[in-house]
Amino acid sequence: MKKVPTILIADDDANICELVRLYLEKEGFQTVVCLDGKRAIEIFREGGIDLAILDIMMPKADGVTVCREIRKESKMPVIMLTAKGETFDKVLCLDLGADDYIVKPFEGKELVARVKAVLRRTLPEDTENTEKIVSYENITVNLTNYELIINGSSMDIPPKELELLYYLASHPNRVFTREQLLEDVWGFDYYGDSRTVDVHIKRIREKIEGLSEKWTLKTVWSVGYKFEVK
């Protein structure tokens, strides 16, 4: 359900690259590393990058140039890396369109926090503006606030059940196989028993069944499940 962000790391110092890579991968991010600015631009153009960490001082094309280049073509978030004492203007940096900057030497904690903060501010903007809410008659499934409201009162429901319900409800009347649900709700890299879906469906039903004539969680024999709306 949640894609792992891929982060481009560009620094001519291989040790720094390695350090940053380790910190980020420990947090579950995917990383791509390169040692000069020219290569960084190539990788960026190939696509698939969610955030770039650019050293200011790099051979072939410095961080400022790379950042400017990226900004010409995209709003992808950028964090600049700068050595302490290096002549560098942080204002220039932010004016360039960089989203944040980190001064070397830095702590892992700080790096990770800044990366996460920038991603939170930039990535979710698409999803934050389109609130993840789906409603029918007297039911509202709100994935933004993790809320399930039926007949005006909010109900307690565990996250996975809510996600599953939201997924089904946001594609009303469409049947999904257990495998599809596992892939779409649990994630492409989830390797588990498809009976798991059944159990979750049951648990959701306990909470919502009989509360409306207009909608229901229906079993489609030998196929899967659907959220049926009349």
Place this chain on the structure above:
Amino acid sequence: MKKVPTILIADDDANICELVRLYLEKEGFQTVVCLDGKRAIEIFREGGIDLAILDIMMPKADGVTVCREIRKESKMPVIMLTAKGETFDKVLCLDLGADDYIVKPFEGKELVARVKAVLRRTLPEDTENTEKIVSYENITVNLTNYELIINGSSMDIPPKELELLYYLASHPNRVFTREQLLEDVWGFDYYGDSRTVDVHIKRIREKIEGLSEKWTLKTVWSVGYKFEVK
């Protein structure tokens, strides 16, 4: 329809004052100049100042003292001026609450850039200068006076807890992750343990839970916390 920011310059060296004044006025800022710390405090108290540039070494009251005095009463941005080689601890400086510091001798470009950067970071917050008060039924969280009033009587609560409560209460029913709360309540440059949030939530709950049916601090499993209002 943007008001021109007024900047207070305090330095015992009249030449420096003049230099700073010229740089800033060239950029369209309004300025007020004074030569010692005591006068700086007076001018600050008279109001109308948007940012102060304070030399650390000044007669009557040094920059550190002035900054501390200002911080007692307001969040007005402050930039410290320090001579190269002067014994000075930039950490102390920022801990004081200063927003930035500039080492003499400086270039006009740098000065202007830093002033603009600080204003950009701080002014927009000030524009939300409507009183920071939020109320529901029998609870009033007042961040302006650091007051928490429930059922008409004011309760003792430490500042951080109040800030957290205020933040949550001012976005009712919205879930925040621990990371978001750390960033928004503690500040973007805080890199502490996210369990810290839990502990603060617990401490707030000890003080406010059970005092109303209409609102509560709710845990949203695997997500974070929210201030729920019915």
Place this chain on the structure above:
DNA sequence: TTTTTCTATTTACATAATGTTTACAAAAAA
């Protein structure tokens, strides 16, 4: 129809994931 086979539902349980509380140390304020 009856039987068989396949599929879904339910239950119970183990384990994993997450939240809460406590205790204490460090930092800040009084």
Place this chain on the structure above:
DNA sequence: TTTTTTGTAAACATTATGTAAATAGAAAAA
């Protein structure tokens, strides 16, 4: 100094999740 606030780590508690097995139900075959 003493007190209060704040942050951290660890023990503890709770909730969620996934799996397996037992049970029930529907469709297909005899």
